[in-house]
Amino acid sequence: MSVTAAKGFRAAGIAAGIKQNGAPDLALVVNDGPRRAAAAVFTANRVKAAPVLWSEQVMKSGQVSAVVLNSGGANACTGPKGFQDTHATAEKAGEVLGRGAIEVAVCSTGLIGTLLPMDKVLPGIETAAAQLSEHGGEKAAIAIKTTDTVHKTSVVSGGGWTVGAMAKGAGMLAPGLATMLVVITTDADVDDATLDKALRAATRVTFDRVDSDGCMSTNDTVLLLSSGASGITPEYDAFADAVRQVCADLGRQLIGDAEGASKDIKVEVVNAASEEDAVEVGRSIARNNLLKCAIHGEDPNWGRVLSAIGTTGAVFEPDRLGVAINGVWVCKNGSVGEDRDLVDMRYREVHIVADLAAGAETATIWTNDLTADYVHENSAYSS
Amino acid sequence: MSVTAAKGFRAAGIAAGIKQNGAPDLALVVNDGPRRAAAAVFTANRVKAAPVLWSEQVMKSGQVSAVVLNSGGANACTGPKGFQDTHATAEKAGEVLGRGAIEVAVCSTGLIGTLLPMDKVLPGIETAAAQLSEHGGEKAAIAIKTTDTVHKTSVVSGGGWTVGAMAKGAGMLAPGLATMLVVITTDADVDDATLDKALRAATRVTFDRVDSDGCMSTNDTVLLLSSGASGITPEYDAFADAVRQVCADLGRQLIGDAEGASKDIKVEVVNAASEEDAVEVGRSIARNNLLKCAIHGEDPNWGRVLSAIGTTGAVFEPDRLGVAINGVWVCKNGSVGEDRDLVDMRYREVHIVADLAAGAETATIWTNDLTADYVHENSAYSS
Missing domain, CATH: 3.60.70.12 (L-amino peptidase D-ALA esterase/amidase)
Incomplete structure (x- = not known):
């Protein structure tokens, strides 16, 4: 309608x-x-x-x-x-x-x-x-x-x-x-x-x-x-x-419907000191090309999430950070958490939770994976 | 040695x-x-x-x-x-x-x-x-x-x-x-x-x-x-x-030697009001995935350069911006410049000049194109 x-x-x-x-x-x-x-x-x-x-x-x-x-x-x-x-x-x-x-x-x-x-x-x-x-x-x-x-x-x-x-x-x-x-x-x-x-x-x-x-x-x-x-x-x-x-x-x-995407990624930042911090961290994660490639490869590469968080000015202590991918806390206290082999990434939607352990605010950013199809669609002709 | x-x-x-x-x-x-x-x-x-x-x-x-x-x-x-x-x-x-x-x-x-x-x-x-x-x-x-x-x-x-x-x-x-x-x-x-x-x-x-x-x-x-x-x-x-x-x-x-790259891109920002402005604009251009795909496709897509400049806080007037790609001023005064078909992009090195027409400072940022090989290298296995 x-x-x-x-x-x-x-x-x-x-x-x-x-x-x-x-x-x-x-x-x-x-x-x-x-x-x-x-x-x-x-x-x-x-x-x-x-x-x-x-x-x-x-x-x-x-x-x-x-x-x-x-x-x-x-x-x-x-x-x-x-x-x-x-x-x-x-x-x-x-x-x-x-x-x-x-x-x-x-x-x-x-x-x-x-x-x-x-x-x-x-x-x-x-x-x-x-x-x-x-x-x-x-x-x-x-x-x-x-x-x-x-x-x-x-x-x-x-x-x-x-x-x-x-x-x-x-x-x-x-x-x-x-x-x-x-x-x-x-x-x-x-x-x-x-x-x-x-x-x-x-x-x-x-x-x-x-x-x-x-x-x-x-x-x-x-x-x-x-x-x-x-x-x-x-x-x-x-x-x-x-x-x-x-x-x-x-x-x-x-x-x-994002160009070339094979995965829709929900980046949820929780326990931030402020909503601004949560948005800044969410955007940094959502824009990380290496993470977006890893998700495309169904690789729960939480190290790339931590790298992205580390480039922000948000309030956090590195050794208190947590990351869950599709419900599995693969990173706890800034280090290795649950077994990454437990993460099921077969489906189109991927849910990443980044826990800043610094407050009570939250924000969600949506992004998608980075794929060879995206590269093709944006290099094969002028658009 | x-x-x-x-x-x-x-x-x-x-x-x-x-x-x-x-x-x-x-x-x-x-x-x-x-x-x-x-x-x-x-x-x-x-x-x-x-x-x-x-x-x-x-x-x-x-x-x-x-x-x-x-x-x-x-x-x-x-x-x-x-x-x-x-x-x-x-x-x-x-x-x-x-x-x-x-x-x-x-x-x-x-x-x-x-x-x-x-x-x-x-x-x-x-x-x-x-x-x-x-x-x-x-x-x-x-x-x-x-x-x-x-x-x-x-x-x-x-x-x-x-x-x-x-x-x-x-x-x-x-x-x-x-x-x-x-x-x-x-x-x-x-x-x-x-x-x-x-x-x-x-x-x-x-x-x-x-x-x-x-x-x-x-x-x-x-x-x-x-x-x-x-x-x-x-x-x-x-x-x-x-x-x-x-x-x-x-x-x-x-x-x-950047992963998967087929083009080395020199982004030179000229006539900036300050060196900080020149660096900010250069980084914004160098990080633009759409431009990096276009360069991979040997497409002198100057619109993507202007889009990237527009996201910065640098001093400039949109209708005074200029962009040269490999020596051809494809954008003048924020609009269509010389014929883009004149741009020769066959070689590995690509030189983009962004003219802010706002001062006398300059900075150069080096980046590379975004390719399917980059996606493959960063999605096929954990790295």
């Missing part, structure tokens, strides 16, 4: 010809209101793509009527012409939909450093607008795929209101945010300040804790739009929890 | 049986004086192997008479027993050589988290001592190899004095220091404070700027020993330059 699960939204996904292989590459999401409140979180990368720079301007009003998304080109590092193209995209959508261009957010994904074929994009917007439908969410989700092998959607319903979403992302996933485009819609009647609060609370513990390959994109965008069409204003906690659930679900789907 | 190029040193390298395949695995380096001054730099990893903890104690006196090095086991994360084993190693070498154990530095390399077979190590020290020779430097260099495909040595001579060295390292190479063991010897008559100053100045711009895979070891050790046997005390600048040359030479050899 994707972004059209919530009432008040229509969507479409079409093949505009941006991708040379003819696959779907342009999506349109429209908020029919009555409310048009919105919140957004963008990449922390200081090199921001033109659509990010534009959408940041759009967000200043807290109002979004429509979102144009394209795959097949990131429109990043494309200079003034790239920004003009994004602006023209918003103008075209505004014109076709009868809205102001400044209410149209734009998201792009694909190769960095090439201009979009605007002779395909602008007619594509007209085509997509003609196909807008209350059942178009799936097609929109399909049209934003790049190296994704599956499209990603999530829906959570409350008492009479719904939060629905679509996401794309399969590589270049790293904190602040993970590399991806996400559009979340809701018919809950919620103002932009509340949307912003709920969205930031959710992304901080979900997308910001997905780290596929340590690489941060220039195009990351997460949008949360409210139509208010249910007429119901939920309790904040219930609404925020629904947004967090949708984000967590999509974050897990992103890791599950 | 290795560590015996300088007068006043003897060395040996033997197969003690620590490695199950019977390859050389134990080296001994002895300083016969008259001086026994020494300096050392150790890993910045907070999880330090037993031999590092021991050698840090040894260095408090600034005197080192001998170094015992073994491959086949890192003796890291091995608890109190591991430290006792290192201590017993130093005691045994001291006894055999007629020196105090506290003057014997110990270095170990290999798998983390397993105890050394002391029934092989201790007799091995006796065997090695019996084979000590002024021509034993090559054998010592061979005995410290782990996944190295070649042994690494370097020699620079001044006016009547010499600096010679051996190194091991092929993976887990990351700043602070690169993962490796290095023993540098000199017959220049230099005190421990001067050795320390020259060594730190050298490692800061050489080993600390080698970043193979972003992973920092628990065992890194660089030792610089002076016998004073030439009777000559060189000018500081000439001596420091010789030490720097040897470290730069070995650092380049480490990258040239």
Whole structure:
């Protein structure tokens, strides 16, 4: 059901010809209101793509009527012409939909450093607008795929209101945010300040804790739009929890579809002195190429976990550290623990627990293994 | 000539049986004086192997008479027993050589988290001592190899004095220091404070700027020993330059032998506002898995360079950034530059220049590409 699960939204996904292989590459999401409140979180990368720079301007009003998304080109590092193209995209959508261009957010994904074929994009917007439908969410989700092998959607319903979403992302996933485009819609009647609060609370513990390959994109965008069409204003906690659930679900789907991965790895840091320490240690473990290779080889190489912990500034004593892999405490008190041959690593999901023995805080980072397929996928052609 | 190029040193390298395949695995380096001054730099990893903890104690006196090095086991994360084993190693070498154990530095390399077979190590020290020779430097260099495909040595001579060295390292190479063991010897008559100053100045711009895979070891050790046997005390600048040359030479050899690598990549950051900015940006580029895959595929994907720069806190304006790959400015003013088809990437060495257009400082970081062979080498067996 994707972004059209919530009432008040229509969507479409079409093949505009941006991708040379003819696959779907342009999506349109429209908020029919009555409310048009919105919140957004963008990449922390200081090199921001033109659509990010534009959408940041759009967000200043807290109002979004429509979102144009394209795959097949990131429109990043494309200079003034790239920004003009994004602006023209918003103008075209505004014109076709009868809205102001400044209410149209734009998201792009694909190769960095090439201009979009605007002779395909602008007619594509007209085509997509003609196909807008209350059942178009799936097609929109399909049209934003790049190296994704599956499209990603999530829906959570409350008492009479719904939060629905679509996401794309399969590589270049790293904190602040993970590399991806996400559009979340809701018919809950919620103002932009509340949307912003709920969205930031959710992304901080979900997308910001997905780290596929340590690489941060220039195009990351997460949008949360409210139509208010249910007429119901939920309790904040219930609404925020629904947004967090949708984000967590999509974050897990992103890791599950990470480029070349054969293992999904849950890195849980426990007994940290602070949440910041737990996140820092979790990220250090999740980014350790040697560990990621070892997990690929189904090798419970806890020495590489300790090496990674040792590079952080977190509070811990080396001789109190513990590491469990799939439930077996292979490292205790910073040294050899239970027999590593007891660790069963046959399944796709691997669970690493790092015990810092320094407090009571915890954090979980999701990552995946490093494989020859990842290398192939990112070296055989420009992406 | 290795560590015996300088007068006043003897060395040996033997197969003690620590490695199950019977390859050389134990080296001994002895300083016969008259001086026994020494300096050392150790890993910045907070999880330090037993031999590092021991050698840090040894260095408090600034005197080192001998170094015992073994491959086949890192003796890291091995608890109190591991430290006792290192201590017993130093005691045994001291006894055999007629020196105090506290003057014997110990270095170990290999798998983390397993105890050394002391029934092989201790007799091995006796065997090695019996084979000590002024021509034993090559054998010592061979005995410290782990996944190295070649042994690494370097020699620079001044006016009547010499600096010679051996190194091991092929993976887990990351700043602070690169993962490796290095023993540098000199017959220049230099005190421990001067050795320390020259060594730190050298490692800061050489080993600390080698970043193979972003992973920092628990065992890194660089030792610089002076016998004073030439009777000559060189000018500081000439001596420091010789030490720097040897470290730069070995650092380049480490990258040239990095696990699975097919490309050696020189990342040169220019026109930075500060040297710290240049180093931060260089490391960010050198650690970007997507870029390292692209270089493997001979793809001059400058967008990935800009993405990496964008994650740093360095001073720059996105629309003034420039990137040259093998002499072709593929990115100018943060956007498309010269034709990327002009870039010739057939050769092993690849030169990336990142121009921050923010000042006059520069720094160079060496790294290598990310390959399926790297994944295989680090997943097919525990290492």
